[in-house]
Amino acid sequence: xxxPYPSASGWVADxxxxxxxxxxxxxxxxxDLLGAVVGMAAVxxxxxxxxxxxxxxxxxxxxxxIGAALSGAVFIFALKRTVRYETEEEEKPGWWLRW
Amino acid sequence: xxxxxxxxxxxxxxxxxxxVLVKKNLLKILVGLSIMETGVNLLLISIxxxxxxxxxxxxxxxxxxxxxxxxxxxxxLTAIVIGVATTAMALSVAILLYKKYGTLNIEEIxxxxx
Amino acid sequence: xxxxxxxxxxxxxxxxxxxxIASALSHVPFGADKMLVGNYYLQHVENQTGAINAVTAIxxxxxxxxxxxxxxxxxxxxxxxxxxxxERKRKRTAxxxxxxxxxxxxxxxxxxxxxxxxxxxxxxxxTPGGGFPGGATIATGFLLMYxxxxxxxxxxxxxxxxxxxxxxxxxxxxxxxxxxxxxxxFDWIWQTWKIGTVGNLVSGGFIPVIYTxxxxxxxxxxxxxxxxxxxxxxx
Amino acid sequence: xxxxYAALLIAIPLISAFFVPLIKKAGRKxxxxxxxxxxxxxxxxxxxxxxxxxxxxxxxxxxxxxxxxPVGINLYIGYFAALFVLIVAIASFLxxxxxxxxxxxxxxxxxxxxxLLLMLGATGMIATGDIFNLFVFMEITSITAYALxxxxxxxxxxxxxxxxxxxxxxxxxxxxxxxxxIYGATGTLNMAQLAQFAGLVNSTVVQAALALLIFGLAVExxxxxxxxxxxxxxxxxxxxxxAMFAAFVVKAGLYAMVRVLFLFQASSGWSxxxxxxxxxxxxxxxxxxxxALRQRDVKRMVAYSSISQIGLAAFGFAxxxxxxxxxxxxxxxxSAxxxxxxxxxxxxxxxxxxxxxxxxxxGGTKLEHFKGLGRRMPVTAFSITIAAFAVVGIxxxxxxxxxxxxxxxxxxxxxTWSVFLILGASVVExxxxxRLVHTMWFSGEDVNEKISESVPIMAMMLALVAVIIYxxxxxxxxxxxxxxxxxxxxxxxxxxxxxxxINVGVRP
Numbered sequence: 006x007x008x009p010y011p012s013a014s015g016w017v018a019d020x021x022x023x024x025x026x027x028x029x030x031x032x033x034x035x036x037d038l039l040g041a042v043v044g045m046a047a048v049x050x051x052x053x054x055x056x057x058x059x060x061x062x063x064x065x066x067x068x069x070x071i072g073a074a075l076s077g078a079v080f081i082f083a084l085k086r087t088v089r090y091e092t093e094e095e096e097k098p099g100w101w102l103r104w
Numbered sequence: 105x106x107x108x109x110x111x112x113x114x115x116x117x118x119x120x121x122x123x124v125l126v127k128k129n130l131l132k133i134l135v136g137l138s139i140m141e142t143g144v145n146l147l148l149i150s151i152x153x154x155x156x157x158x159x160x161x162x163x164x165x166x167x168x169x170x171x172x173x174x175x176x177x178x179x180x181l182t183a184i185v186i187g188v189a190t191t192a193m194a195l196s197v198a199i200l201l202y203k204k205y206g207t208l209n210i211e212e213i214x215x216x217x218x
Numbered sequence: 219x220x221x222x223x224x225x226x227x228x229x230x231x232x233x234x235x236x237x238x239i240a241s242a243l244s245h246v247p248f249g250a251d252k253m254l255v256g257n258y259y260l261q262h263v264e265n266q267t268g269a270i271n272a273v274t275a276i277x278x279x280x281x282x283x284x285x286x287x288x289x290x291x292x293x294x295x296x297x298x299x300x301x302x303x304x305e306r307k308r309k310r311t312a313x314x315x316x317x318x319x320x321x322x323x324x325x326x327x328x329x330x331x332x333x334x335x336x337x338x339x340x341x342x343x344x345t346p347g348g349g350f351p352g353g354a355t356i357a358t359g360f361l362l363m364y365x366x367x368x369x370x371x372x373x374x375x376x377x378x379x380x381x382x383x384x385x386x387x388x389x390x391x392x393x394x395x396x397x398x399x400x401x402x403x404f405d406w407i408w409q410t411w412k413i414g415t416v417g418n419l420v421s422g423g424f425i426p427v428i429y430t431x432x433x434x435x436x437x438x439x440x441x442x443x444x445x446x447x448x449x450x451x452x453x
Numbered sequence: 454x455x456x457x458y459a460a461l462l463i464a465i466p467l468i469s470a471f472f473v474p475l476i477k478k479a480g481r482k483x484x485x486x487x488x489x490x491x492x493x494x495x496x497x498x499x500x501x502x503x504x505x506x507x508x509x510x511x512x513x514x515x516x517x518x519x520x521x522x523p524v525g526i527n528l529y530i531g532y533f534a535a536l537f538v539l540i541v542a543i544a545s546f547l548x549x550x551x552x553x554x555x556x557x558x559x560x561x562x563x564x565x566x567x568x569l570l571l572m573l574g575a576t577g578m579i580a581t582g583d584i585f586n587l588f589v590f591m592e593i594t595s596i597t598a599y600a601l602x603x604x605x606x607x608x609x610x611x612x613x614x615x616x617x618x619x620x621x622x623x624x625x626x627x628x629x630x631x632x633x634x635i636y637g638a639t640g641t642l643n644m645a646q647l648a649q650f651a652g653l654v655n656s657t658v659v660q661a662a663l664a665l666l667i668f669g670l671a672v673e674x675x676x677x678x679x680x681x682x683x684x685x686x687x688x689x690x691x692x693x694x695x696a697m698f699a700a701f702v703v704k705a706g707l708y709a710m711v712r713v714l715f716l717f718q719a720s721s722g723w724s725x726x727x728x729x730x731x732x733x734x735x736x737x738x739x740x741x742x743x744x745a746l747r748q749r750d751v752k753r754m755v756a757y758s759s760i761s762q763i764g765l766a767a768f769g770f771a772x773x774x775x776x777x778x779x780x781x782x783x784x785x786x787x788s789a790x791x792x793x794x795x796x797x798x799x800x801x802x803x804x805x806x807x808x809x810x811x812x813x814x815x816g817g818t819k820l821e822h823f824k825g826l827g828r829r830m831p832v833t834a835f836s837i838t839i840a841a842f843a844v845v846g847i848x849x850x851x852x853x854x855x856x857x858x859x860x861x862x863x864x865x866x867x868x869t870w871s872v873f874l875i876l877g878a879s880v881v882e883x884x885x886x887x888r889l890v891h892t893m894w895f896s897g898e899d900v901n902e903k904i905s906e907s908v909p910i911m912a913m914m915l916a917l918v919a920v921i922i923y924x925x926x927x928x929x930x931x932x933x934x935x936x937x938x939x940x941x942x943x944x945x946x947x948x949x950x951x952x953x954x955i956n957v958g959v960r961p
Binding site for chain 2: 018019022025026029030032033038041042044045048049052055056059060061062063064067068071072075076079080082083084086087088091092097
């Protein structure tokens with residue numbers, strides 16, 4: 006039986022998952038929003054590698070093309086039309102989703 | 105004990121949710137939502153995975169009994185596209201908000217709106 | 219002090235939710251065979267749809283209704299972005315022309331990106347890929363053009379019309395199915411006419427047709443979103 | 454004609470929306486008239502479906518692609534769906550006519566597409582028989598709604614849309630997690646098959662999944678902790694869209710929630726989830742009414758009132774948990790809740806139409822604008838008065854019957870505390886509606902210039918008033934229809950029986 010795709014378990018997958026979580030935390034804590042967006046795209050790319058491990062090449066391709074590339078690009082265009090840095094004040098937690 | 109993939113996707117969902125709850129910068133919140141969506145997609149795909157089987161493309165060497173579950177993959181394809189559609193809409197609303205109020209701080213916007 | 223408390227509450231909240239999802243997931247074992255309907259698809263996909271890529275067959279044929287909705291969602295997004303960023307006079311505001319490497323590279327690459335995108339969506343029923351990644355790849359080509367040339371614009375009107383026509387084409391294919399086979403989105407090409415052999419390019423019933431329409435639609439819509447994002451009002 | 458042609462309910466709005474870019478240059482009037490024509494076609498199909506379902510007594514199962522469920526996606530158009538699809542079509546038609554007067558903001562071609570797709574999304578949510586397809590239609594509805602809320606492009610509109618979008622984004626992610634859990638536990642997405650498996654699934658999984666699904670749908674159904682977006686969105690969106698939200702978008706969300714919940718009747722821990730729903734619904738009613746009391750803006754006030762009325766309908770559905778699905782109380786409660794949904798659709802359509810018309814004619818919806826309205830725009834003021842009387846629950850008007858039946862069901866099911874809270878909230882409601890009526894007829898002696906009212910809008914308002922009074926006087930005709938619709942919702946056994954499931958083997 007041919008196995009055209011790498012196996013889903015093993016230390017490589019665990020390592021990628023760990024890195025992905027680290028990058029995600031980085032992305033949401035970074036003051037520079039451009040960095041945050043790049044981090045988000047990186048999370049998408051890592052997820053796309055994991056999709057590949059989980060035998061989902063279709064999803065991996067779509068995630069890489071749409072989830073990482075295009076959505077990252079659209080984010081960056083939005084940044085260009087707004088501001089790039091989070092302010093000091095915005096660092097403090099807020100509860101704006103209240104009733 | 106749950107698998108590493110489940111752990112990773114739940115972690116992404118939690119990180120995203122935390123961002124949405126706590127952050128005030130709109131673009132940051134949207135980054136959080138995006139990460140949450142990625143986590144949900146990863147969760148769906150991990151649920152469909154079956155150990156030792158290959159991708160559901162039935163070429164030579166892969167019979168119907170040697171493939172993983174194709175349904176979650178089809179669902180995630182849909183979910184990814186829906187996610188990017190929501191993101192694009194949200195970003196254009198964010199641009200609109202910035203044009204009106206000159207800030208992306210959502211509490212500030214709420215205060216300015218009165 | 220208050221901010222620490224808020225953060226703590228939020229963290230406690232998400233930990234509860236995370237624990238709760240995890241405890242439910244512990245009853246859904248990872249890597250076990252949990253298929254019911256999925257197995258049916260795998261057993262019958264070649265015979266019933268003529269495609270060897272089961273994911274594609276599900277996306278376009280078995281669960282084609284979802285895909286119709288998905289295409290609609292993207293259509294809504296491009297319409298919504300255009301509606302919200304609409305202004306009477308808008309133009310691009312990029313100031314720096316791309317470097318010589320970027321412009322020459324883009325000129326060279328652009329046709330190949332389009333070709334590659336077409337390859338992806340035409341072979342959707344045989345290899346991984348399909349209309350969505352294919353369309354997105356095509357949109358990436360246009361994105362590159364935008365980045366390289368400050369005054370470049372897609373033919374806006376033509377793109378909008380082809381977007382609408384592709385969407386109508388999808389619904390019309392479905393309605394022909396209703397007229398020919400009695401069901402909306404019925405695969406009349408494969409099930410009534412039996413065109414093509416499994417595994418060849420000409421197979422898979424209406425999957426290549428629909429994926430072509432989807433790719434046109436996705437490509438034009440995503441390029442339209444990029445276009446709308448990059449043009450600003452004069453103010 | 455073959456029942457499969459009910460797929461036209463989806464196909465017509467979709468193909469018409471895709472056609473709009475081609476007539477972009479035709480001008481405002483042409484585009485808006487085109488929308489009216491499409492809604493008329495939709496009404497024709499919906500009426501045909503309604504007649505067929507209610508005469509044959511069997512639901513129409515549309516099988517997309519010709520695949521039998523659970524292999525393919527099916528639409529289930531039973532008594533309930535047939536009724537509400539018709540309501541969606543009629544409400545869209547009325548608002549399409551209102552568009553001619555109300556919509557001047559460019560770009561109208563985009564507006565026309567979004568309008569049609571909002572109708573499509575709600576129709577799909579009500580008709581679908583597949584849980585992931587429900588998610589897709591929910592996204593169609595909500596993304597259209599995000600765009601339409603922000604359509605006026607004011608700061609308030611953008612803020613409301615953003616709030617809705619973020620809550621909706623969390624909600625849809627949670628809904629998808631719920632689907633993932635259910636799929637992992639059962640291996641199927643078809644609603645009828647899920648109902649068959651409900652009793653066999655591990656209870657931890659079902660409870661977590663149901664809670665996530667409720668959380669996801671409560672954003673659309675505007676239940677208490679998750680409806681923070683609703684008043685802002687109602688206030689900021691274009692007037693026809695506000696009416697459509699109140700008339701059917703929120704109903705589609707509530708229906709989807711109730712349908713998903715009722716499918717899992719057989720699972721253990723179901724009544725706990727329903728208890729949660731009772732609490733959410735009661736709080737929705739109470740908070741909605743008390744917030745409405747504080748408002749000085751009439752459109753916002755009506756929006757809060759609309760939210761609390763939806764809470765009342767949700768309360769009716771939630772009563773089933775304690776009574777047990779097969780009891781008489783349950784069927785009374787569910788039928789009354791459906792009746793309330795129908796009544797609320799009619800009344801709120803009228804109210805938002807009239808209030809929107811006032812806003813267009815007088816330039817705002819502050820309480821001051823309504824001073825002396827009785828002399829300035831008598832027909833509009835009369836319609837608002839009738840609608841206010843109806844909402845408050847005065848006998849002779851339609852809402853009275855559904856409210857009374859809901860409260861009786863509440864007492865019989867043993868939720869006396871909720872009934873008392875709701876009664877108290879109703880008194881509050883009466884206070885602010887009578888304040889509005891008083892402002893319209895007995896204040897503002899100084900403003901006297903009369904404003905000529907547009908004939909089509911007067912005709913629509915008077916038609917809706919006539920329906921309100923007709924149902925108020927002869928509730929039984931509609932009651933028979935909604936009883937059937939209610940039993941369609943409640944009786945999962947017959948739901949499963951009507952869906953022609955094929956055997957796809959067993960799980961390993």
